[in-house]
């Protein structure tokens with residue numbers, strides 16, 4: 186299998202990077218092919234909401250996203266690594282996810298014409314003619330996804346504040362939208378308070394990679 190880690194932090198060799206690399210080490214040990222995408226190494230513009238992707242299923246923006254997408258799309262297992270930033274996934278990760286709207290989704294040509302229909306017809310037409318084809322492209326579907334999350338706050342603060350749920354949900358929604366499967370989650374909470382936890386978490390990550 187091809188196992189790819191997408192690193193949604195600019196900190197190389199930081200917590201997220203180390204956990205993801207440990208999973209990949211385990212996966213390599215087990216004979217899998219591995220790759221790492223450091224999102225911070227690429228110039229990926231935010232989605233500009235132009236909707237030119239509607240009906241043609243490709244993004245009009247000329248930047249590094251196509252390069253990243255090519256590396257990513259044929260992976261069987263994807264590790265999505267993000268720190269908690271302001272109670273959510275990082276901007277790097279969110280930006281990467283938003284850009285899927287152009288390249289990863291199939292939007293039937295009729296979708297672009299929806300606005301031209303009388304308003305009463307739009308929903309009916311969407312459900313009868315468009316919705317069955319609309320969705321992630323075949324090659325996007327069915328990937329096993331591993332969520333890797335790190336946060337400064339200890340677990341009890343992360344849960345009380347609701348930010349763990351927000352962060353988990355952001356990735357869960359993406360996984361559902363792409364018709365992929367959430368395989369496992371690794372959370373390192375309290376990175377600043379409990380640095381001694383790292384050894385145990387990296388071991389867990391390595392073992393997870395070994396049994397993929």
Ligand SMILES: Cc1cc2nc3c(=O)[nH]c(=O)nc-3n(C[C@H](O)[C@H](O)[C@H](O)COP(=O)(O)O)c2cc1C
Pocket residue numbers: 194195196199200201202268269270271272273335336337338343348376
């Ligand atoms: C801009 C920014 C926002 C952050 N927001 C949060 C937060 O809302 N909650 C939290 O627990 N930690 C927050 N953190 C801390 C990081 O999640 C934490 O340091 C994490 O371990 C970083 O992982 P990394 O070194 O792999 O990038 C924030 C850090 C930064 C730089």
